[in-house]
Amino acid sequence: MSDVYEKLEALLRSLGLKRTELRIYRLLLEKSEPMRITEIQRELGISERSVREHVLSLYRKGILRRRLIEQGWLGYVYTAVTPSEVLEHIKENLVKRINELEKELKSSSGQRN
Amino acid sequence: MSDVYEKLEALLRSLGLKRTELRIYRLLLEKSEPMRITEIQRELGISERSVREHVLSLYRKGILRRRLIEQGWLGYVYTAVTPSEVLEHIKENLVKRINELEKELKSSSGQRN
Numbered sequence: 001m002s003d004v005y006e007k008l009e010a011l012l013r014s015l016g017l018k019r020t021e022l023r024i025y026r027l028l029l030e031k032s033e034p035m036r037i038t039e040i041q042r043e044l045g046i047s048e049r050s051v052r053e054h055v056l057s058l059y060r061k062g063i064l065r066r067r068l069i070e071q072g073w074l075g076y077v078y079t080a081v082t083p084s085e086v087l088e089h090i091k092e093n094l095v096k097r098i099n100e101l102e103k104e105l106k107s108s109s110g111q112r113n
Numbered sequence: 114m115s116d117v118y119e120k121l122e123a124l125l126r127s128l129g130l131k132r133t134e135l136r137i138y139r140l141l142l143e144k145s146e147p148m149r150i151t152e153i154q155r156e157l158g159i160s161e162r163s164v165r166e167h168v169l170s171l172y173r174k175g176i177l178r179r180r181l182i183e184q185g186w187l188g189y190v191y192t193a194v195t196p197s198e199v200l201e202h203i204k205e206n207l208v209k210r211i212n213e214l215e216k217e218l219k220s221s222s223g224q225r226n
Contacts, residue, residue: 016128
């Protein structure tokens, strides 16, 4: 993996992403095609339960996309959001969260005075 | 502690701050006067080594300030940076780091094409 990708991983780690989450994201980035839970599980050799948990967490953080498909079975397939989009997403969310908190801080210190 | 402070703690936790770091920051915010390592240690009942380590980490992250004083002994005293300043600092640093990474991503994908 490239130097830029390592920096991205370091950033995501510092934002609380777990090692397993990063392994899943890296796998999906490398494959660059939709994968099912069981396929991810086979590639990484971790339990289905753990894959499900981490994939859901990544999906909620906007780092993976999912699509419902029917192919004999009905289920989700997952793809990686591009690093650039992930960065934009993080920036927007964090800046928004921080700005809201700053506003609350100002109004609460205003009440005290 | 107020609701706003709890949100600030949640944000700092999600950015990787440890529980002991948050306890030290909270203590210094509440005291709102400079404290020495040994004073922090006594208040929180944790080892000096642990206090030193976490205080240094907080200082490097821009969450504590320190000042060298001589009062019989020569050493640092620490004060908490205000929540608003901490938020500004985090926002600036993260946005800067993300922007740099985005630029690197663009130039590295440009090289590939």
